[in-house]
Amino acid sequence: MTTQRLLQIKEKIDNAKTQQAEITGQIRSTEEQMFAKFKVKTAEDASKELKKRAEGLDQMEKEFEVGEQELEDAYPWDE
Numbered sequence: 795m796t797t798q799r800l801l802q803i804k805e806k807i808d809n810a811k812t813q814q815a816e817i818t819g820q821i822r823s824t825e826e827q828m829f830a831k832f833k834v835k836t837a838e839d840a841s842k843e844l845k846k847r848a849e850g851l852d853q854m855e856k857e858f859e860v861g862e863q864e865l866e867d868a869y870p871w872d873e
Contacts, residue, residue, distance in 0.1 A: 825835065834840045 828834050828837075828840055832840065832843060834843050
C-alpha cells in the first residue's frame with residue numbers, strides 16, 4: 795500500500811470521526827432541549843409523554859362535546 799493511499803484512508807477516518815462528534819453533539823443538544831422544555835430525557839420518554847398528552851386532549855374534546863350538547867339541549871336556540 796502506498797503512502798498516498800494510507801493518507802487518503804487516514805483522511806476518511808478523520809472525516810468520519812468529525813462527523814461522529816458533530817452528530818453526538820447534535821443528539822446531546824436535542825436531549826437537553828427536550829429536558830428543558832418537556833422534562834423528558836430520551837426519545838422514548840418523549841413518545842410516552844406525547845401519547846399521554848394526546849389521550850388527555852381526546853378526553854377534553856369528548857367532555858367539550860358533551861358540554862356543548864348539554865347547552866344545546868338546555869337552552870332553546872333561535873334557528
